[in-house]
Amino acid sequence: MSSFAEAAHDADIVPVDRLPALREQLDVLDDRILDLLAQRARIVEDVAAAKRGSGSIRPGREAAILRRLLAKHTGPLPRGAIIRIWREIFASSIAQQQSLQVAVCDPAMDGRFLAAAREHLGALTPMRVYRSPAQAIGEVADGRASVAILPMPGEGTGDGSVGPGWWPGLLQHNAKGRIHVVARLPFWSSRPEGAASVQALVISNTPADPSGEDMSLIALEVPAQVSLGSLSNAINAAGFKPLTMLVHRPAGVPAAFLLVEVDGFVTADDPRLGLIAGLQAPPMIVGAYAVAIAEEPSL
Numbered sequence: 632m633s634s635f636a637e638a639a640h641d642a643d644i645v646p647v648d649r650l651p652a653l654r655e656q657l658d659v660l661d662d663r664i665l666d667l668l669a670q671r672a673r674i675v676e677d678v679a680a681a682k683r684g685s686g687s688i689r690p691g692r693e694a695a696i697l698r699r700l701l702a703k704h705t706g707p708l709p710r711g712a713i714i715r716i717w718r719e720i721f722a723s724s725i726a727q728q729q730s731l732q733v734a735v736c737d738p739a740m741d742g743r744f745l746a747a748a749r750e751h752l753g754a755l756t757p758m759r760v761y762r763s764p765a766q767a768i769g770e771v772a773d774g775r776a777s778v779a780i781l782p783m784p785g786e787g788t789g790d791g792s793v794g795p796g797w798w799p800g801l802l803q804h805n806a807k808g809r810i811h812v813v814a815r816l817p818f819w820s821s822r823p824e825g826a827a828s829v830q831a832l833v834i835s836n837t838p839a840d841p842s843g844e845d846m847s848l849i850a851l852e853v854p855a856q857v858s859l860g861s862l863s864n865a866i867n868a869a870g871f872k873p874l875t876m877l878v879h880r881p882a883g884v885p886a887a888f889l890l891v892e893v894d895g896f897v898t899a900d901d902p903r904l905g906l907i908a909g910l911q912a913p914p915m916i917v918g919a920y921a922v923a924i925a926e927e928p929s930l
């Protein structure tokens with residue numbers, strides 16, 4: 632903090648008649664911030680052209696930018712403000728590149744998932760709300776939305792319509808290369824009063840991009856009777872570190888489906904995928920997301 636800013640902390644030693652001059656300083660800084668934002672937006676135009684229409688959203692890159700900024704930040708500006716400001720900057724540079732339409736699954740229709748979506752994707756981004764995950768997934772699969780926000784798979788949502796098993800439906804779309812998990816919310820795990828409180832996944836028609844510190848979701852098909860313990864051993868033996876596992880055993884089908892969260896950013900050519908013993912079908916990468924920034928709520 633500059634000595635001037637330190638002095639400004641103490642109301643007693645900042646004479647009232649300095650107020651106009653201080654506000655003039657803020658005006659000068661606001662002009663500079665505006666110029667810099669305009670300069671940034673011009674570079675975003677070139678970035679969009681360089682990406683050749685491959686979709687505007689890069690959640691991994693956004694996460695890496697936020698981690699870098701928070702790591703170097705000092706001074707009285709609250710860390711949460713850095714997140715808020717840059718989330719809106721990302722939303723505006725995405726809006727520059729495409730007209731983003733977001734499908735939000737808010738199963739209880741109480742606005743909690745909409746709040747999480749707005750926190751991450753921007754206050755002015757067009758969003759439609761759906762009760763069922765299948766509807767929100769369908770919006771992305773059919774091209775009416777580029778992104779959907781879904782409750783965490785396996786988490787009950789209170790109205791009974793979600794259940795543990797919406798993710799197998801996602802796999803059918805994912806198998807055709809159309810839908811990918813690209814982010815997990817909240818990214819800033821500090822939840823000060825007023826912040827959205829739900830956990831959600833972001834899915835997109837553009838594949839996930841690495842942030843440098845990620846987790847991946849892999850879907851596995853195994854014989855129905857296989858125990859979770861032996862599967863966990865097989866995944867470890869292949870060289871993955873499984874963090875969480877969800878199992879889906881559809882009635883009347885001689886197979887169980889697993890959604891496994893593993894450490895790191897896994898790509899389809901990862902040799903470890905071929906080393907997982909006991910599978911009935913090749914493993915499928917469902918997506919990846921940046922590891923959240925964990926901070927105390929007071930920061």
Ligand SMILES: O=C(O)C(=O)C[C@]1(C(=O)O)C=C[C@@H](O)C=C1
Pocket residue numbers: 675678679682687688689690692693696720721724725
């Ligand atoms: O790096 C990109 O691909 C961009 O489009 C730029 C940018 C940004 O504003 O920094 C915007 C949107 C992406 O989600 C990530 C980053």
